[in-house]
Amino acid sequence: AQTVTQSQPEMSVQEAETVTLSCTYDTSESDYYLFWYKQPPSRQMILVIRQEAYKQQNATENRFSVNFQKAAKSFSLKISDSQLGDAAMYFCAYRSGYGGATNKLIFGTGTLLAVQP
Amino acid sequence: DTAVSQTPKYLVTQMGNDKSIKCEQNLGHDTMYWYKQDSKKFLKIMFSYNNKELIINETVPNRFSPKSPDKAHLNLHINSLELGDSAVYFCASSERPGQQYEQYFGPGTRLTVT
Numbered sequence: 403a404q405t406v407t408q409s410q411p412e413m414s415v416q417e418a419e420t421v422t423l424s425c426t427y428d429t430s431e432s433d434y435y436l437f438w439y440k441q442p443p444s445r446q447m448i449l450v451i452r453q454e455a456y457k458q459q460n461a462t463e464n465r466f467s468v469n470f471q472k473a474a475k476s477f478s479l480k481i482s483d484s485q486l487g488d489a490a491m492y493f494c495a496y497r498s499g500y501g502g503a504t505n506k507l508i509f510g511t512g513t514l515l516a517v518q519p
Numbered sequence: 520d521t522a523v524s525q526t527p528k529y530l531v532t533q534m535g536n537d538k539s540i541k542c543e544q545n546l547g548h549d550t551m552y553w554y555k556q557d558s559k560k561f562l563k564i565m566f567s568y569n570n571k572e573l574i575i576n577e578t579v580p581n582r583f584s585p586k587s588p589d590k591a592h593l594n595l596h597i598n599s600l601e602l603g604d605s606a607v608y609f610c611a612s613s614e615r616p617g618q619q620y621e622q623y624f625g626p627g628t629r630l631t632v633t
Contacts, residue, residue: 441560445607447624491560503575505613506552506564507622 404429406496408510415484416518422469423479423513425494433499436470436477437507442490450492453477455499481515489517522546523625525610531631532600540595540628542610549615550574551593552622553585556607565608568593569615597630605632 405428415421427436438450453461453470460468465485469478481488491512498504523544532538544551552575553565567575568587582598597604610625 445627445629447609447611447627449621452621493562505550506567506575506577507554507562508564509562512560 404431404434404496404498404508406494406508406510408494408513410513411511412514412516414516414518415481415488417484417486419484420480420482421484421515423481423492423494423515425477425479425510427475427477427494427496429475429496429498431498431500435497435499436468437495437497438466438468438477438479439493439495439509440488440490441493441512442487447493451479484517486517486519489515491515523610523612523623525608525625525628527628528626529629529631531633533633534600534602536600537596537598538600538630539597540608540610540630542593542595542625544591544610544612544623544625546612546614546623547591548612548623549590550613550620551587551590552611552613553593553595554609554611554624556609556627558606562609566593566595600630600632602632605630 407426434455436453440448451463465482494510495507526541550569552567556562566585571587584596587593607627609627611622613620613622
């Protein structure tokens with residue numbers, strides 16, 4: 403079974419600084435997708451970024467980028483130029499690439515990010 | 520326009536009661552999901568329907584019964600509510616069950632069982 407581990411329950415960053423959130427996963431599958439979701443206090447789940455396992459290039463979305471190390475099964479999220487609105491719980495998630503009954507998101511336990519002004 | 524909506528947003532009820540949470544998506548998606556987020560913020564899949572057919576059924580007590588009257592709606596009915604059912608329940612949808620399709624989440628329903 404696939405698992406996702408986030409070893410940092412809480413992180414803090416100064417406004418305008420850069421922070422990296424860690425995520426590791428375990429799978430025997432070769433086809434899968436990885437995601438970072440943001441959950442602000444409003445509790446809405448917001449997709450931040452996604453990475454296809456077959457792509458070697460790291461995904462980027464504006465200030466958000468990932469460091470995808472497939473052999474190490476590591477998928478960290480880097481937030482540059484942190485803003486107050488980035489304060490939220492961040493979840494790393496895995497989804498199998500085989501569809502059907504495996505088409506579910508498997509989440510890590512989350513990292514609560516605080517942004518200090 | 521709300522893409523995935525849930526009603527109610529908050530639900531407070533007593534142990535032993537039966538309650539339903541409704542979910543609707545206006546995205547034209549074929550696949551819908553229910554996730555549960557417990558008090559420690561851990562999120563886990565419960566069910567998934569594709570075009571009204573159940574395709575994922577995790578080890579959920581049979582007090583929980585999903586119903587999909589059409590592909591735009593997926594409701595969650597819970598019988599004989601227990602304290603441990605207190606959680607936030609999220610509905611989500613995706614275009615199809617395939618891996619390349621993003622899942623869009625609703626705003627969540629906070630269920631409190633007293």
